[in-house]
Amino acid sequence: MGNQGLEQLRKEVEAINLKMIDLINERGQLVQEIGRVKETQGINKYDPVREREMLNIIKEYNEGPFDNSTIEHLFKEIFKAALELQQDDHRKALLVSRKKKPENTIIEIKGEQLGDGKAHFVFGPCSVESYDQVAEVARAVKGKGLNLLRGGAYKPRTSPYDFQGLGLEGLKILKQIAVEFDLAVISEIVTPADIEKAVDYIDVIQIGARNMQNFELLKAAGAIQKPVLLKRGLAATIEEFINAAEYIMSQGNGQIILCERGIRTYERATRNTLDITAVPILKQETHLPVFVDVTHSTGRRDLLLPAAKAALAIGADGVMAEVHPDPAVALSDSAQQMNLKQFDQFYEELSAMQGIRL
Numbered sequence: 278m279g280n281q282g283l284e285q286l287r288k289e290v291e292a293i294n295l296k297m298i299d300l301i302n303e304r305g306q307l308v309q310e311i312g313r314v315k316e317t318q319g320i321n322k323y324d325p326v327r328e329r330e331m332l333n334i335i336k337e338y339n340e341g342p343f344d345n346s347t348i349e350h351l352f353k354e355i356f357k358a359a360l361e362l363q364q365d366d367h368r369k370a371l372l373v374s375r376k377k378k379p380e381n382t383i384i385e386i387k388g389e390q391l392g393d394g395k396a397h398f399v400f401g402p403c404s405v406e407s408y409d410q411v412a413e414v415a416r417a418v419k420g421k422g423l424n425l426l427r428g429g430a431y432k433p434r435t436s437p438y439d440f441q442g443l444g445l446e447g448l449k450i451l452k453q454i455a456v457e458f459d460l461a462v463i464s465e466i467v468t469p470a471d472i473e474k475a476v477d478y479i480d481v482i483q484i485g486a487r488n489m490q491n492f493e494l495l496k497a498a499g500a501i502q503k504p505v506l507l508k509r510g511l512a513a514t515i516e517e518f519i520n521a522a523e524y525i526m527s528q529g530n531g532q533i534i535l536c537e538r539g540i541r542t543y544e545r546a547t548r549n550t551l552d553i554t555a556v557p558i559l560k561q562e563t564h565l566p567v568f569v570d571v572t573h574s575t576g577r578r579d580l581l582l583p584a585a586k587a588a589l590a591i592g593a594d595g596v597m598a599e600v601h602p603d604p605a606v607a608l609s610d611s612a613q614q615m616n617l618k619q620f621d622q623f624y625e626e627l628s629a630m631q632g633i634r635l
């Protein structure tokens with residue numbers, strides 16, 4: 278067959294493509310109409326029995342050259358696309374998505390505007406151990422002109438025999454520190470029932486990696502009007518992370534800060550693997566501020582500074598890191614927290630970074 282024959286055949290294929298588009302769209306319009314009828318009758322959009330009936334008729338009719346399994350596959354895709362057409366469009370766009378809200382969400386905490394394009398920082402010990410221990414770090418944080426302090430009161434630990442945190446006593450210490458040093462304090466809450474009482478003690482509720490898909494906790498955090506710092510789960514995809522944030526926002530609380538904290542991979546050189554490109558993806562997909570926790574993602578003191586630089590360079594709104602007056606005796610995470618001298622040096626070098634806006 279010469280080139281002319283080939284061209285003729287291709288023209289015929291092209292003409293069929295166009296006819297198919299018309300037919301598929303005509304079908305789509307009918308399905309949309311069916312969707313509207315179902316809506317008024319309160320019937321489920323998805324109807325697998327009806328789909329099966331149609332597939333049986335289609336297979337009965339099919340004379341090849343495509344075999345029945347291929348035809349079935351193609352039509353299943355058409356049904357799926359048709360079903361998506363039936364779901365109404367704005368229900369599909371998540372509240373946390375850029376599609377829904379193109380401009381950045383800015384969260385104001387103690388005069389800082391998280392999400393404003395400048396770099397923000399959250400420092401503090403892994404666990405609240407005593408008033409004096411937190412006060413020492415608070416003094417160092419305040420000394421740098423910073424306003425946000427973290428400290429864990431409820432500690433979800435891998436082993437039940439590890440230090441579980443001071444609980445309410447820890448929150449009380451944080452509250453006292455917040456008042457005395459004029460700081461905003463961030464602490465993790467692990468039980469829905471504790472959220473309501475926690476708002477009296479802390480300024481930002483943290484939902485930790487292990488609780489990212491604790492949906493009752495997310496809903497409880499959505500029902501209050503306080504900023505929530507939501508950490509990505511250990512093995513959560515970005516989509517799951519975004520949906521976890523949606524749980525909070527769908528309850529009415531839009532003050533959400535996302536925090537990438539590393540994910541579990543086969544790599545053992547670091548405690549977790551910092552998924553650095555999650556930052557620009559989350560910035561593109563959502564309108565929420567994005568932080569990077571360099572302590573838990575790396576688990577290594579020597580990597581805190583390069584990881585923090587990378588986070589800011591790639592567009593993170595802030596960095597979180599752990600600081601302890603004497604990491605060697607810390608009741609949790611002793612290998613990765615900075616002491617006060619290392620903290621000074623870390624902050625000095627980070628704030629000298631080119632292009633950083635403090």
Ligand SMILES: C=C(O[C@@H]1C=C(C(=O)O)C=C[C@H]1O)C(=O)O
Nearest residue numbers: 308311322323324327328356359
């Ligand atoms: C159009 C309908 O809704 C859905 C879409 C279908 C389709 O594309 O043909 C079939 C069944 C349903 O899952 C219907 O119920 O008829």
